[in-house]
Amino acid sequence: MxxxxxxxxxxxxxxxxxxxxxxxxxxxxxxxxxxxxxxxxxxxxxxxxxxxxxxxxxxxxxxxxxxxxxxxxxxxxxxxxxxxxxxxxxxxxxxxxxxxxxxxxxxxxxxxxxxxxxxxxxxxxxxxxxxxxxxxxxxxxxxxxxxxxxxxxxxxxxxxxxxxxxxxxxxxxxxxxxxxxxxxxxxxxxxxxxxxxxxxxxxxxxxxxxxxxxxxxxxxxxxGLRPWRTAAECIDWSIPCKSIFNRKKPLVPKTMKRIAAGIQKFVIDAQEPFILNMSHGGRLEPLRRPMTTIKTEKGGCRALVIPCVDRQYGNSKCADITDPLGTVTAGGGGGSALVAAFLHKYYGQKRDGEIRGHLPDSPLHTLTTARRYGLVTSHLTMMRGSCKHGRSVDQPMPTNTAGGNHIAEVRSFLTAYYGTSVGQKLSRPIGTTTTKDRFGLVSVEISGEPYVITDIGMRMLTSRELYRANGYPEGHIIDFEHNGKPFSKEEQVAKCGNGVxxxxxxxxxxxxxxxxxxxxxxx
Structure with missing residues (x-):
């Protein structure tokens, strides 16, 4: 050659x-x-x-x-x-x-x-x-x-x-x-x-x-050691997650079970969520410490994050996001998915049934005496393997592989609900949907306040997020033309999985x- x-x-x-x-x-x-x-x-x-x-x-x-x-x-x-x-x-x-x-x-x-x-x-x-x-x-x-x-x-x-x-x-x-x-x-x-x-x-x-x-x-x-770097710092939180429901190609049952298990562990049963500070480069702030100064400009808001990483294949154990990401390997396994739950507060019926939830990187709406702002939770899920419930984002990333990107972000949209209903059992027919009420997928209590999950989103992690997780500098070039064609995402992931x-x-x-x-x- x-x-x-x-x-x-x-x-x-x-x-x-x-x-x-x-x-x-x-x-x-x-x-x-x-x-x-x-x-x-x-x-x-x-x-x-x-x-x-x-x-x-x-x-x-x-x-x-x-x-x-x-x-x-x-x-x-x-x-x-x-x-x-x-x-x-x-x-x-x-x-x-x-x-x-x-x-x-x-x-x-x-x-x-x-x-x-x-x-x-x-x-x-x-x-x-x-x-x-x-x-x-x-x-x-x-x-x-x-x-x-x-x-x-x-x-x-x-x-x-x-x-x-x-x-x-x-x-x-x-x-x-x-x-x-x-x-x-x-x-x-x-x-x-x-x-x-x-x-x-x-x-x-x-x-x-x-x-x-x-x-x-x-x-x-x-x-004298520094805290290990986490999956959360590798994730671009501005990228939206597509709902796992009503997709043209439904997710396979095994993936849905893993997402449900991750929501149970890292949203419903979470003991120590953390705040995602959207300024200061997305710094993580534990709830047990005082909150830093809140700014009014875009990027200054906070979001509650209860994340995990779900490993979808192999014998690797699930862990929360405080751990490093799993290895990106060349054999097609090791992929992880980010699972994030967005918590939106809802205090009964408001004008036109409005619920004022939004992504954490958006400017904060006008504050009133009625607390109506939501919190964002997230975890990762793996699309292959034996991992059941995923991994938290305040741990390092799980291992990824060169054979394909199998790490996905999952976000759960939770609404604090103070209306006439706090949801119903999934075994019963769903009631009539109106513009002034919402049906929760899961009922959960956080700090004594009732919440319901109104939607769950999931997206695969990008190539850049995977390279960050493996310690590559931000300026490492992965997007370029090769033989007159864009270097594909599949090749980018493969070179990350094969790389040191x-x-x-x-x-x-x-x-x-x-x-x-x-x-x-x-x-």
Whole structure:
């Protein structure tokens, strides 16, 4: 295949005197972005057989040489032109090891991709990478041989992984292996991955200390950690949710059950809702603390939010939105949906049956002595898997996947009701609908006041929200033209699911390659 950029022999366009940095299996640029944030420079070479992946990578790292080739075919010895490699980052295809991908083995060639790292080192000989960082799913550590039917032999799990590690040791590398969680390093997602750091320069392997933690755990106090980032800060609250009812294509029963379970847990039974401050960048404010100054301009209102994230597939447990978002993976699972309940107060019959509810990002209506303003609740639901009730938005995002966007936002419209009726059982025929009354789907009491749910909305999360959840900077380019056509949302999500959250790459590169940081020359 042809390179995206043609050249006779490699010369770094920006750093001709530095050790080279190579991003093998480069996707949409997550690892490279983290490396750039840490070292002040993008990788010199990025390799991937997928031209779409490198197209996004090139948008964000234009100075990098992009090789659209198989890792088995690329001639690194020629491309490095005799220069030493300081850092090799490698994230081999994880589909054969991930639980999200099931037990089916796609191809022996893909399953063996990690051996290409050893192949690189053998070909480069004395110029082989000084530091190697490998990222994969946790199950990669159980890499072992297969039987004649293509199933892994359980009694030999981990055997091939140990052989792979030993091959690197024979090339002069010292290895260490750890499992890290992205939410511990500032990415608002709960994604966990296995990391292998190998180096042959005699320097110690350094594992960066976590920077964020669960503020609800007792050990958090006095730890010096920052509270983990949440799904709520990734969500664009101005995007409306379409009602789950009266759709041209009705939602499947399983999805409706998950939404109902999420409403029960995160709206009806919620113990600690929080206020969404629509100014200050959507800051979250717990109810147990005094409310900040309320402004009169647009964006200054508050909304009560009782959110959750519902994971729709896999074995992952549901959690509320105070947790990081689940991992965005490449296997088609892990999707989450945002479930939000809008609470509108309704004090009997008003003029023309008017109910003064509105979205939280709209200007506040004129205040009167009659309290008539509503509160907004939200949670996330996953459109696949075994998760029953979703996840709160004040936790990090659940794991998403590259096979499709399965994270949806659900909003429940609740009306505080002080009229002649507070709803009826769903088993009874609904009464006559008039312009001066409303029928609640569910009756609920919040702080001693009666509410009814008058509607529930749901929308899938956008690509940008998913990239935020995985710790990508806001300026990361995901919307561009490729081969004369807009880069599709499906491809954007896939590159996010396949990608490495930048905060990981940043922390690991800073800790282990500080000598490679580009420093400004003194004037």
């Amino acid at each position: 042809q390179d995206l950029f043609q050249f006779e022999s490699f010369q770094s366009p920006v750093y001709p005197h530095e050790e080279l940095i190579i991003d093998a299996f480069a996707g949409g640029g997550g690892a490279s972005t983290g490396i750039e944030q840490a070292l002040g420079r993008s990788p010199d070479i990025a390799i991937n057989h997928c031209d779409k992946a490198l197209a996004m990578h090139a948008q964000n790292h234009p100075d990098t040489i992009h090789l659209t080739e198989s890792v088995w075919d690329v001639d690194l010895k020629t491309h490095t032109n005799g220069r030493p490699v300081g850092l090799l980052w490698a994230s081999p295809d994880c589909r054969h090891f991930s639980r999200a991908g099931g037990k089916r083995i796609l191809s022996p060639e893909v399953r063996m991709l990690a051996w290409s790292i050893v192949h690189f080192c053998q070909k480069l000989k004395a110029k082989r990478p000084r530091v190697i960082m490998v990222e994969n799913v946790v199950e990669f550590k159980g890499w072992g041989p297969l039987d004649d039917e293509g199933n892994q032999i359980k009694s030999r799990a981990g055997e091939t992984f140990e052989q792979w590690c030993e091959a690197l040791r024979k090339l002069g590398y010292k290895l260490e292996v750890r499992v890290l969680r992205a939410s511990d390093y500032g990415a608002p997602t709960i994604r966990k991955r296995l990391f292998i750091i190998a180096r042959r320069d005699g320097k110690p392997i350094v594992w960066p200390a976590p920077t964020h933690g669960d503020p609800n755990k007792a050990e958090f106090v006095g730890s 959250p930048p905060p990981w790459a940043k922390a690991l590169s800073q800790a282990n390659c500080p000598e490679m940081i580009v420093r400004a020359e003194a004037a």
